[in-house]
Structure formats: C-alpha cells, structure tokens
Amino acid sequence: MRKVSAAVSLFVFWVLLSGYFTPFLLTAGALSAIAVVAVARRLEVVDPEGHPVDFSGSALRYWPWLGVEIVKSAWDVSKIIVHPKLPISPALVRVKNTQVSALGRVVYANSITLTPGTVTIVAGRDEFLVHALTRAGAESLAEGDMDRRVTRFEGAQ
Amino acid sequence: MIYAPAIVALLVTLALALVRAFLGPTLFDRALAVNAIGTVAMLLLAVLEFLTGRPEYTDLALVYGLLNVVGTIAVLKFFRLGDLGHASPVDDEEMR
Amino acid sequence: MIETGAVAALLAMLAIVGVAIARIRNLFGVVVLSGAYSFIMATALAALDAADVAMTEAAVGAGISTVLLLGALHLVGSLEAKPARRPAWPLAVVIFTGLLVAYGTHGLPAFSDPQSPIHRHVAPRYLEDGPRETGVPNVVTAVLASYRGYDTLGETTVVFAAGIGVIALLRRRRRKDGEGGP
Amino acid sequence: MTPVEILAMVLLALGGLFCVIGAVGLLRMPDFYTRMHAASVIETLGAGLVIAGLMLLAGLTLATAKLAILGLLIFFASPTATHALAKAAHERGIVPVLEGDASGDEK
Structure with a gap:
C-alpha cells in the first residue's frame, strides 16, 4: 500500500x-x-519514516497552525534585527518533549528550528537543547503548547 | 516592473550574505552564510525565470534547493566526522 | 534593463568572491566560498537564458565538486602554505592573458545576435524539425541524445570509466588504512 | 497593472524586504548561534512571501505546482540543515554568547 x-x-x-x-x-x-x-x-527506504503517508491527514491540521507561528516569530525576530539596540537575550534551555515515536520527536525538533528565534541544537530522547534568541522566546517554548500539538499530531495517525 | 523591487532586494541580500561569508570568523558562520546564499540564489532564479517569461523553468530552482542541502550536509558531515563515508574521528588540531 | 543590471551585479559579486577565494588561507573557507561562487555563477547563467548550463553548473559546481574538494582536503590538511615569494611574474601573465581574452571578445558577434554564424548553421533545423524528427520535446535533449547520440555515448563512456577508476583508487586506499589502523 | 499583479508585487517586495532584514541580521548578530536565527528569517518569511507572490502570478499552472514543491522543499530541508549546523557547531565546542555574558563582546 x-x-x-x-x-x-x-x-x-x-x-x-x-x-x-x-x-x-x-x-x-x-x-x-x-x-x-x-x-x-x-x-528498504519505503518505510513509515521515508514516506510517512499516514501523517497527511493530521499534517493538514498541524501545518496551518505552524505556519501562523512561523510568521509571528519571524516578525518578532525581524523587529529585533532592525531595532537599533539589537535587544537580544540569548539563552540555552532544555525543553521536555512528550512524543513517543522518533518521527514525532523529529517533527517537534524541526518545528522548533523552523520557527525563527529558536533552534534545536541537540535532540535527545526526552528533552531537547534549544538555543533561543530571546528569553521570552525560550519561555513561550517552555509553556509546551507546540509540544502538546505535536504529540496530538503524532497520536492522530 | 513587478519584479524589480524583489530582484534588487534579493541582490542586496546576496551581497550582505557574501560579506558574512568573507568575514567568517568560524567555518560555521561561512557555511551558514553560504546556505543562505543558496536559498537566496534559488529565489532569485525563480524570480528571474518569471521575469524572462518562462515560469516552467522553476525546476532549476528545485535542483538548487536540493543541492544546497546536499552541500551543507556534506560540509558539516565532513567537519564532524572528518570523512564523507565512514565515521573516523580526527583530532582537533588537524581540523582547525 | 533590470535583467542586465541583475547580471552585472551578479558578475561583480563573482569577481569579489574570486578575489576572496584567492586571499583566504583556510581551505575549508575556500571550499565553502566556491560553493557560493557556483550558486551565483549558475544564477547569472540562468539570467543569461542558458538554463541547461546553469543546471550543470549548479550540479557540478555546488554539488559534486564541494564533495570532491572536501575529500581532497581530508588528504592534504586544511591550511594553505604561505607562498615562498611574491607572485609578481605569474600575476603579470594572468593579467596579460585576461586582457588578451577581453580583447578577443571584440571579435565575437554581439550577445544573442540572431545573425551570428552559430545561429545560422544547423541550429534552425534543430529548432524547427527537432521535435518532429526525434520526438523529444526538449531541444537540448534532442540534440544531445539524438542528433549527437554517438558523441554523447562516447562522452558518457569516458565519464563512466573515469568514475570507476576513481572508485577503484579510493577503495584501495581505504583498505590500506583499515590494515594499518585500529 | 491588474490588482493581482499589484498584490503579487507587494508580496514579492515584502519577501525581498524580509530577506534583506535577515541578511542584515546575519551581519549584526554577535555570534554564530544568534546569526542562525537571522538566517531562518530568510528561509521562512522571505522565501515564503516570494514564492507566494510568484504563485499568485503563475495562476493555476504547472509552475505553481513546482513552486509549491519548492516551498515544501525549503519547509522540510531548511530546519534539517540549520539543525545540522547548530549540532556540528555545538559538538565542535563553539560556545554561545548568553545573556549574562558581556553584551556585544565578540571574538
């Protein structure tokens, strides 16, 4: 199939x-x-990881939300860049993740990286090491909204 | 006329990213800048193809996108492992 | 107009990247910058309407040569040796050759001049009858794979043989490494 | 110009603007990790708006489908490349400048 x-x-x-x-x-x-x-x-590359067709349904619900998040954070980062004082407060934070499958963790790590202002540096099993451009960005990530959504996305397959 | 602002902006982006590629200071800064250059070149190419009235040549931009990723990953894999094929860690003095 | 300006800007950037590549001593930086060079070069070629050359430049310049140069760097180390003396004489030769080439371009027909000899020999036939005679939609493919089919076959054979040769050489080296190392 | 063309031009110009902003960030940011965030502005908002503008101009043609694939390619590949860069830099021992450190003090 x-x-x-x-x-x-x-x-x-x-x-x-x-x-x-x-x-x-x-x-x-x-x-x-x-x-x-x-x-x-x-x-042996046609496996759930190489061709994740099972995800397409839930992806259609997750991607629009992710798109909005990307635009919002890209706008924030752009404001910081053009600000004359460059108000950055870089932080390294450890973020817990609740996904069970490797693919779910990949989706979460890539979602973090894709939103400007946060980059996953090390993707571990239960937590990620994330570099954030601002303290505020790190805190909003720690609230775990994206984590919950990715877990729901993962569970919906 | 439609494309002029975008083309000028992308050319400026290209020039600024090149400055970062020259300045470095680390290899990673250069690799990051070149990755950005690849993305911008891809966009510029897509816009130029529309400008010359041949939008179906967007395949070229696709090839760019793929090669950009391959190039970046190759550089990084080399830098981390010291080789492209098998994992053989090298001492730091050699890599610096 | 904007196209000409874009091409000029891209070529200027190419020149700057070329100088930077010549000046940077760290060879990793050189490899990375040559990747940037290829991307800009290919964009310029595409702006000049040479889509197939741009495709080749992107694939060869930014793709395979980055990988090959990195493989070479693995063998030679990443820092360029300081030149023993100032390269005044070679510089003069290079400038002279460059001027000669620039002078030579004056003898060429104007860019994309439809009356130039190269556009009046077999090109019209390829363009007009190519799709009907060969059944291949893309003109470049029709010329390469049909009109010059044997030529292309020879070329691919040479490239294939070269590839096998390179693989054979690298294999041998690696096995020796394995015997000597841990 | 038709309204669609004007909208497309605005989208293209905005995309170009965000690319320039990202490149300025690439130059202004103090260390490698912060520069990464600037580069991702180019890859998300800049590229996205430019591609959206071109798609608007192409209408319902094959070119639009190709642009969509191009967008998806960036969407999937750019975080991978960024993460690979970040991880490689981290493993090579490049230490990020953090908030507590002397601000704007770079090597």
Whole structure:
C-alpha cells in the first residue's frame, strides 16, 4: 500500500516536472516511478519514516497552525534585527518533549528550528537543547503548547 | 516592473550574505552564510525565470534547493566526522 | 534593463568572491566560498537564458565538486602554505592573458545576435524539425541524445570509466588504512 | 497593472524586504548561534512571501505546482540543515554568547 502511494507520488512529481502529456512520455514516467520504488524497496527506504503517508491527514491540521507561528516569530525576530539596540537575550534551555515515536520527536525538533528565534541544537530522547534568541522566546517554548500539538499530531495517525 | 523591487532586494541580500561569508570568523558562520546564499540564489532564479517569461523553468530552482542541502550536509558531515563515508574521528588540531 | 543590471551585479559579486577565494588561507573557507561562487555563477547563467548550463553548473559546481574538494582536503590538511615569494611574474601573465581574452571578445558577434554564424548553421533545423524528427520535446535533449547520440555515448563512456577508476583508487586506499589502523 | 499583479508585487517586495532584514541580521548578530536565527528569517518569511507572490502570478499552472514543491522543499530541508549546523557547531565546542555574558563582546 505504502509502495503504491510512493509510486503514485513519484509519478505525479514526474508529470509536474515534464509537463508533457504524450502517451510515450507518460508511460516512461510510470515505468521510472515503478523502477525507483523497486530499487527503494531493495534499499528498504519505503518505510513509515521515508514516506510517512499516514501523517497527511493530521499534517493538514498541524501545518496551518505552524505556519501562523512561523510568521509571528519571524516578525518578532525581524523587529529585533532592525531595532537599533539589537535587544537580544540569548539563552540555552532544555525543553521536555512528550512524543513517543522518533518521527514525532523529529517533527517537534524541526518545528522548533523552523520557527525563527529558536533552534534545536541537540535532540535527545526526552528533552531537547534549544538555543533561543530571546528569553521570552525560550519561555513561550517552555509553556509546551507546540509540544502538546505535536504529540496530538503524532497520536492522530 | 513587478519584479524589480524583489530582484534588487534579493541582490542586496546576496551581497550582505557574501560579506558574512568573507568575514567568517568560524567555518560555521561561512557555511551558514553560504546556505543562505543558496536559498537566496534559488529565489532569485525563480524570480528571474518569471521575469524572462518562462515560469516552467522553476525546476532549476528545485535542483538548487536540493543541492544546497546536499552541500551543507556534506560540509558539516565532513567537519564532524572528518570523512564523507565512514565515521573516523580526527583530532582537533588537524581540523582547525 | 533590470535583467542586465541583475547580471552585472551578479558578475561583480563573482569577481569579489574570486578575489576572496584567492586571499583566504583556510581551505575549508575556500571550499565553502566556491560553493557560493557556483550558486551565483549558475544564477547569472540562468539570467543569461542558458538554463541547461546553469543546471550543470549548479550540479557540478555546488554539488559534486564541494564533495570532491572536501575529500581532497581530508588528504592534504586544511591550511594553505604561505607562498615562498611574491607572485609578481605569474600575476603579470594572468593579467596579460585576461586582457588578451577581453580583447578577443571584440571579435565575437554581439550577445544573442540572431545573425551570428552559430545561429545560422544547423541550429534552425534543430529548432524547427527537432521535435518532429526525434520526438523529444526538449531541444537540448534532442540534440544531445539524438542528433549527437554517438558523441554523447562516447562522452558518457569516458565519464563512466573515469568514475570507476576513481572508485577503484579510493577503495584501495581505504583498505590500506583499515590494515594499518585500529 | 491588474490588482493581482499589484498584490503579487507587494508580496514579492515584502519577501525581498524580509530577506534583506535577515541578511542584515546575519551581519549584526554577535555570534554564530544568534546569526542562525537571522538566517531562518530568510528561509521562512522571505522565501515564503516570494514564492507566494510568484504563485499568485503563475495562476493555476504547472509552475505553481513546482513552486509549491519548492516551498515544501525549503519547509522540510531548511530546519534539517540549520539543525545540522547548530549540532556540528555545538559538538565542535563553539560556545554561545548568553545573556549574562558581556553584551556585544565578540571574538
């Protein structure tokens, strides 16, 4: 099932890149997609981690929220940069995470990194070492709103 | 006209990021600056393709994006492990 | 207009990066900066409408040569030796060659001049009949893979052989390392 | 210019502006870790707005789909690269300048 969905996504990607809809090229694309999946199967990379199709449903709910967070924090960081005094208060904090799966932790760590103002430096099993540009950013992360949302996202699969 | 402000801004970004790449002071600053340069070059490329009226060439920008990641990861992997293939830690004197 | 300006700005940045690469003594910095050079170069090429060359420059310059140069650095160490004497004579040669090349460009037809010889020989046929004769939508691919198919086959064979040679050489070195080391 | 073009131009210009802001931050910030935050402004808001502007101009075409993939690529790849940089710097013993340290005092 996962292989079929991987092959279909690869084929869609091929069509997007080529932009031609002649029978010959479409067949060539389909064969290439199947060949890639066959090779990937031998490499054993078509697993929940390499092609996490199960997540797409909950991702559609999580990403918009993450997008808003990114815009908000990017705006904050931009204000700090253009501020004449550069009011930064960098901090290294340890943030607890409650995800059970490795993929959930990856999503959380990457979400932290993706929002400007916070970067995951070391991603451990139960806690992350995070560098924050401002004390306020570190504190809002410690409140754990994003952590709860990622855990819910992870559990929704 | 539509693209002029964006192109000028991206060129300025490129120049500023280059300054950081020259100044360093550590390798990581340079790698960070070059990563940013890659992203900006990718955006600039996409905008330029629209400017020249061939929006379907955005594939090029995609290739850039992929290579940017590959390059950054290769530099960092090398810097951490001292080799691209297998893990063989090297002493710090050699790397500095 | 804005396109010309953008290309000029990109080329100016290229020149600055070139000088910086020549001046920086830390070779890691040089490798990283040459990656930046490739990205800017490829953007300039794309702005000049050479999409395929830009693609190659990005793939070779920013992708594989970064990896290869890093592999080379692993063998030689990361600090460039100080030059023994001031390179006045080589500098003169380089400047002279540069001027010669700049002078030579005056003999070339203007950029993208449709009347220049290179655009009037076989190019019109490739452009007009290529899709019909070969059935390949992309003109560059049609020329490389169909009109010059044997040429391309030879080139890929050479590149493939070179690749195998490099792999064979590196393999051998690594095994020796394993015997000597822990 | 049509309203769509004006909106696209505004988006593109704003994206460019945030890129410049990020690059200024790249220069102004005192140490490597803080510079990382500035660079991520370029990769999120700057890139996002530029791509959104271009998508608006392209309309419902293949180019829009490609731009969407480009956006997703940045979305997935940039945090990975940033994290790899941060981790490598951390392991190499680059110490971040923290709040308590002498401010603006860099090497």
